[in-house]
Amino acid sequence: MTNNIAILGGGNIGTSLAKGLINSNLYSPENIIITRRRTHMIENLALEGMVISSDNLQAVKASGLVFLTVKPMQAKEVLGEITPELNHEKHILVSLVTGLGSKEIQAIIGEQIPVFLAMPNTALALCESMTCISHGEVQEKHKEEVINVFNHVGKCITIPEELMGASTVMAACGVAFALRFLRSIAQGGIEIGFGAELSTLIAAQTLKGAARLAQESGNHPEHEIDKVTTPMGITISGLNEMEHNGFSSALIKGLITSYNKIEKLKKLRD
Ligand SMILES: NC(=O)c1ccc[n+]([C@@H]2O[C@H](COP(=O)([O-])OP(=O)(O)OC[C@H]3O[C@@H](n4cnc5c(N)ncnc54)[C@H](OP(=O)(O)O)[C@@H]3O)[C@@H](O)[C@H]2O)c1
Numbered sequence: 001m002t003n004n005i006a007i008l009g010g011g012n013i014g015t016s017l018a019k020g021l022i023n024s025n026l027y028s029p030e031n032i033i034i035t036r037r038r039t040h041m042i043e044n045l046a047l048e049g050m051v052i053s054s055d056n057l058q059a060v061k062a063s064g065l066v067f068l069t070v071k072p073m074q075a076k077e078v079l080g081e082i083t084p085e086l087n088h089e090k091h092i093l094v095s096l097v098t099g100l101g102s103k104e105i106q107a108i109i110g111e112q113i114p115v116f117l118a119m120p121n122t123a124l125a126l127c128e129s130m131t132c133i134s135h136g137e138v139q140e141k142h143k144e145e146v147i148n149v150f151n152h153v154g155k156c157i158t159i160p161e162e163l164m165g166a167s168t169v170m171a172a173c174g175v176a177f178a179l180r181f182l183r184s185i186a187q188g189g190i191e192i193g194f195g196a197e198l199s200t201l202i203a204a205q206t207l208k209g210a211a212r213l214a215q216e217s218g219n220h221p222e223h224e225i226d227k228v229t230t231p232m233g234i235t236i237s238g239l240n241e242m243e244h245n246g247f248s249s250a251l252i253k254g255l256i257t258s259y260n261k262i263e264k265l266k267k268l269r270d
Pocket residue numbers: 008009010011012013014035036037038039041056069070071072074078096097098119120121122172173
């Protein structure tokens with residue numbers, strides 16, 4: 001049994017995963033084989049000791065755990081390409097591809113290969129991803145192996161496959177939503193007196209602290225908000241003004257729009 005892993009698709013999420021696995025010390029760089037067609041774009045990873053390649057078949061042959069991190073439009077072709085090399089006694093396939101179901105994957109690679117769907121985010125590189133995974137009938141040891149990987153690069157939970165789309169919006173798109181929120185706070189900070197750098201620092205650390213307050217207290221966010229909102233005070237007046245302008249509603253509508261788009265794109269691909 002090999003300790004090597006293959007990451008097929010060395011783009012944003014593939015390279016974030018590779019970096020996270022090294023930063024977490026779960027894998028040594030030489031055990032990570034990462035592929036893309038234009039390998040010159042990931043030469044920095046080779047300098048860190050990883051194996052870079054454009055040969056998906058060879059990468060699968062040399063590995064046990066195989067992560068599929070290409071774009072949805074490219075996924076079926078890559079699955080078809082690697083199928084002759086997949087072996088149910090040796091391989092576990094983990095697909096990070098948005099909108100690609102386990103049935104669609106198994107229709108290409110067969111039902112013998114253990115298949116997991118995983119939806120992390122780009123904070124993988126910092127070992128701060130939120131990753132939701134789902135799987136069908138798989139062996140306990142395979143489940144443990146996959147969960148262990150994602151727990152090393154953040155937090156991992158197992159969910160039913162029908163919630164994978166919702167997890168994509170919350171955890172993967174959620175990074176962009178949170179960063180746009182952060183940017184808005186920072187821009188407001190500039191208008192009331194801070195330079196861009198300090199304003200971004202204050203906004204980012206405040207967001208991080210607020211997230212930890214909710215996460216570690218286990219309290220409903222509104223409970224923590226109550227502690228900050230003095231009657232007739234400055235926080236509640238700002239908060240209510242944001243709500244009058246559709247703050248919560250805009251976020252919820254944005255989430256639902258992203259969610260609906262997954263289905264629309266899936267229909268276009270099929
Ligand atoms: N970005 C996120 O935050 C995020 C989060 C969760 C899940 N995902 C999912 O992860 C997948 C990748 O997203 P991404 O944002 O990382 O996209 P990306 O940056 O475009 O990465 C895709 C990579 O796949 C490579 N590729 C394409 N065809 C290939 C082939 N035949 N063999 C090997 N590599 C190939 C591309 O490089 P070449 O063109 O050089 O081959 C590219 O580097 C998507 O399915 C997305 O839904 C993304």
